[in-house]
Amino acid sequence: MKKILLLIPFIFVGFSSCDTLNQVAQSTVQQYGNPSQLEISNGLKQALELGTDKSSDQLSAVDGFFKNAAVKILFPPEAQKVESTLRSIGLGKLADNVILSLNRAAEDAAGQAKPIFINAIKQMTLQDVTNILLGRQDAATQYFKRTTTQQLSASFKPVIQNSLSKVGATRYYSDAAAAYNRIPLVTKVNPNISDYVTQKAIDGLFVVIAQEELNIRQNLSARTTPLLQKVFGYYDRNKR
Template identity: 60%
Template structure:
């Protein structure tokens, strides 16, 4: 009798475990196969939800200390036309001055990054259902391209005065002037003139779009990144549609 009770208990325990394991598996697959076709309203809401999260996350992350400086993919370094300046100054023992320039321009970009959030929110609100569908069923960087087209001008206008103020605050303008002044004093070199605030503004925006593209790719390719049932349903639908059309 004791053996039978033990066997029944074991069977019940195994069944209980298998049931919940199956539920977990179905939940994971649900985003792609089990949630049906979303309505236009769900597509509109789901995509905008994903974009607002992705752009806000990128903006928040880059606005933190070392958001730019600590990210080798987007760290702002000397402009191309001034690479020779940096190499020359480091070779004559002025590497610390070069490091001060690099640190200060990245701090300026970090100061500006948080200001991107309301600009992206406004661009998302302006999306038509056609924009939404084109982004959802488009290439893996379709949303990033949309933001580049819609927000670059506004970002430049918003970022540049903040970056100019920050460059002055952290001493970058002075360091840059010192660097260029030292270099231009070297005999026989061609004088360098670079608009530092314009350069840093452009690189800050480039870095922001780089991070947004990463977030976009993550939610398109990683089921685990779809944190709500709505996102699972919308992006699962997009995967089926794109697979069917050969995109």
Template identity: 85%
Template sequence: MKKALILIPLLFILFCSCDTLNQVAQTTIQQYGKPTNLEINNGLKQALELGTNKSSDQLSSINGFFGNAAVKILFPPEAQKVEKTLRSIGLSKLADNVILSLNRAAEDAAGKAKPIFVNAIKQMTLTDVTNILLGNQDAATQYFKRTTTAQLAASFKPVIQNSLNKVGATKYYTDAANAYNKVPFVSKVNPDITDYVTQKAIDGLFVEIAQEELNIRQNLGARTTPLLQKVFSYYDKNKR
């Protein structure tokens, strides 16, 4: 009974929100008319460039990764036993240094993603744009995953390696792994951390991009130009 009472107002809010979006969509379309193919193309690309730039900027700032629980980089799963052992033998500071350094390296590299996303946006066809606009709420994020992951990995890896060296992450993790490997009767772990941080940095970007995509699809305040309002009102009216 209590669950039902909680669910009712939540459903009311959801339906009201949908009604509001539909009402605004109807009004906007009446005011500006149906967007042309060119406007849909330009509007969506404008939204995607704003969203990817914002995601990159947020993650490349100090604590962009370290202060964000959704993307914070921890010890690799296979090395969490390393962290546990280090902390149990009085080396918590070393473990903390590893985690901070991995995140600082990812923050240092995140800004390098901008030109890759800009290029992917430029390569979009009108079919891509329409499918993204009227597709699932993460359609743009999935498009970027398909078209940029390989290039991001190739471009990020050397940057991540340099960043790891610059902030001392390689040394900290190597020290941590070597300290762990000296503990009697433990299985040895690989002290190379570059590939892991590269992949986690890419994953973090897509988490942020998905949030930005959802924001502009659901939040009227995120549509900051008349073109965005016109195009996404068309989305609100025609979404599946």
């Protein structure tokens, strides 16, 4: 009898995370039932508002870009030779100042994203909601890219231009480009940096939104309200 009892704890080793997720999904059905169309719409919009708010807050904080390796803004590809050359001739501090100031400008702009995302969420149709909920794991991120990129660019650019001047990025980058351009026989680089930083700030925002979207799709603990649990339990049962 003792030997049999010792084996019992190991019976459950074969269960996969998928099994666990299915069990939780079934439990959610029993507890909450299937969501109505209105609940699906409200639940998804609630999740997206929470996710975009968190992403904007995270990136608009000091070091939100600068200390996040996934979104940190570096020298433009065409100017990477500028950086390596400056460092090789003892101007590493100037290169460091450029990188820091580019990221500070993006951090200044990121807070402008919230009302743009809220407006995009309000404009969602029931078909949009269904396609996002039951679509690919980045379906919401792709929706935001389609519907907000133009507005984000228009909103971010003046903030970034102002910030680049405020934190000295325009001067630092212009100084770096000028120092590089004075080196004999190099290909000259454009000292204007604002368009590049605007695009990288938007790209970084979507990287973090995609992370938040994946989190709520996969992490049960991220479903912090009964409505989210009900709607994403439905997602667990019906995802493609």
